[in-house]
Amino acid sequence: MKPAKAILHGNGDLQRTLVVVFLRGGADGLALLPAVGDDDYHRARPLTAVGESEAIRLDDRFGLSPVMAALEPAVKEGALSAVHCVGSGDTTRSHFEAQDLMEHGGHTGGGWLGRFLRFREQASGGALSAVALGQAVPESLRGAPSATAMQSLDDFSFSGSDAFVQSLEQLYGGQAGVFGARARDTFDALGRIRDLHANDYSPANGAEYGGGRFARELRLAAQLIQARVGVEAVTVDLGGWDTHLSQAPLISPLLRRLADGLGAFRRDLGAAMQQTTVVVMSEFGRRVSENSALGTDHGRGGAMFVLGGDGAEGRVIADWPGLERDALVGPGDLPVTTDYRDVLIPLLRRHAPGADMAKVFPGHEARPLGEAVERA
């Protein structure tokens, strides 16, 4: 049974949720978003390239690997956007430095998502406004007005009995003003959490998540969003992208896991995707050419995906320099032609129109998405 509609923290059932999927380890942009229509791509990756005919085409140049077929419906319906040659200003190519920089949102303290939640307009931030799926809260959520790491629904339980809650209601019932209003919000949230625990969750619309941690966490994210407990931001990690050795057999299962999870999530949420945005990012991309161990080394520009029900226009955004040696930077890496923050800014604006982006990304000069970032 779906819980009755009620207002939670101001924007109630129209509450939007941002799901941030971080691909830890530096995910290869050319595997996530292969330039199947570019001859140089096939020359650079003779052993691992996705064939032009087998790809799920996004446009003339780019496509998805066939192992990501679970995302084909989203592509067809125009719900998936992809960005290439995207990344941060980090040039160390160090996982730690690059992840930190990206999750902080620049050379600053605290996480971009944490600052967004704390400083956006009407930042009332419910008790369950930010959920980090996993053991710990990631850097991106540092400084959030609330952040809860959870691995299962059990981490989200309220330990008071019915009698305890009734006694609390007696005492808080008489409270006036903002304090009373927040107390009422909290009782509402408690009720929804109780429903969450009482009812077995069965994914809607025939969505099948399959096994594995990533799928399980996305299923949990969907469950929380459907239960409307006030979740505004969810972070999920998918690791294993540091493919220095024999990339092909490593990366296909990862791509499949990513696509299967996201495909099931989107299907499960159905209409609720209208208020949900999923963004997929990684600290950097990888070297264009394969190394002698048939893997790829740390690079610069990578790929991002945005999956949403509204706003995502189903397009590929790529200020694409080509794959010729002259177009590459450093030891042969795709340059960063789009700053990852310029991908996030429109999403955050949609989630909280009044949010001050100068506070979320201090020192960053925003550029409209798609406008070329000057090459270093």
Added chain:
Amino acid sequence: MMALNRRRFLQAGGAAAVLGTAGCDAPQQALWPYTGLPGEAKLPFAPPGGGSIDLVSHLLNRLSYGARPGQHGRILRLAKREEEAAARFIDEQLAPEKINDDRAEFRVQRFETLALAPIGEFYEFQPGLLREELTRATLTRAVYSERQLQEVMVRFWSDHFNIDISKGECKWLKPADDRDVIRPHALGRFPDLLAASAKSQAMLTYLDGRANRVRQPGDQPNENYARELLELHTLGVRGGYTQRDVMEVARCLSGWRIGRGLFQNGSVQFEPGLHDGRAKTVLGEAIPARDGMDGRDDFDDVLRIVAAHPSTARHIAAKLCRRFIADEPPAAAIDTVAGVFAKTKGDIRKTLRALFFTDEFRGTRGNKFKQPLHFIASALRATGAESDVGRPLVNYLLRMGHMPFEYPAPDGYPARAEPWMSTLLWRWNFAAKLAKGQIKGSRIDRDRLAKRAGGVAKLAAHLLGRRPSDVELAAATASGNALGLLLASPSFQWS
């Protein structure tokens, strides 16, 4: 060799291991010979009996992180009259150096990274471990230190001179700032605190002071620190300075950097070649052109000018009154406190003492919403909890958005109530779990507490600083978890 092995162990991800063992129900009595409640533990449990919060409970709410069992009675015994006893307690707390705090210090000794020196040593440790130890030590002291006002003021100044530990090298530098800048001066003189903060490696990093360099006349100084110095640390945003003053202050403070060379060990150095030596005017006062090493005198001049500015006295007084009296502090109290601050040249003890004797302070009770750290510490204190202050406890601060050293902007955690009111769910959950002994690493002796209190009504009076209402008493009894319910009740959220 022992020390080295210990360090290796810590560096090799010992944090998880340490937490792991601390989390289990170790025989803590054996580990901690100083556990148990000090002093008042043997005294009869004598909670307040008035219908509204009495003076001693009020002081415990505001000058400390809440009453421990028996503490109310101990304070009352300090003198014959309540008023005199209150004054004795205030003076006791204003002289922390005279308070024996061995028990608390024993508890924080296990956080070995707190003692590292020189500052370069910190760089040998994982930032995650440094942050964790500093956070746990902070909460440990809030709960167990006898120098409660000192701890309250350390939090106050940590917000006033906020440094987000996750910015750049602050992850290595903030522990030393806490130990060497904030703590020694928390109840000292404001000008000393300000000067120490201005030369703190962590502050120089957090607000880019170390990047404030003027090599040649055309170079623009980095004004980040100069602006926050005027806006947040001293005069206040409407304190009467101009954009030009910000620029001039930045020029004065150019050239300070963190020494990296051999034997410099991260000490803060003045580099004449990076300093703008030309003449400046700061808030109307002329600062002459200075050559070479003489340029560092600009620093003393600027800090003297801003610390002594009348707007600074008002700004600090208003913030102190907001912390100790009300979210919207009464103007009369601000006037009094600002006057003492100015007259004593920023003597923090004398300023606070004056505040604690204003009518506004005495008469405004139970109206400050506890910040999450205050709430958690007060619950642990009130219940006489024995806690390792491990991750299961600290996680509640994270859930309520109040991790020390993690506020993501220079202005520090908000002192007003409203931003914290969405944390009720976690407060209720924490209260219910603590009372039932369900928070790993934190135990309370419920039976002993109930026995000493002598009934739910007296237990409630101890927790609330006054007799409970009939409704409160009935709700506590009906809840099936009276202690938890009282800790979760509306009144316990306020101080």
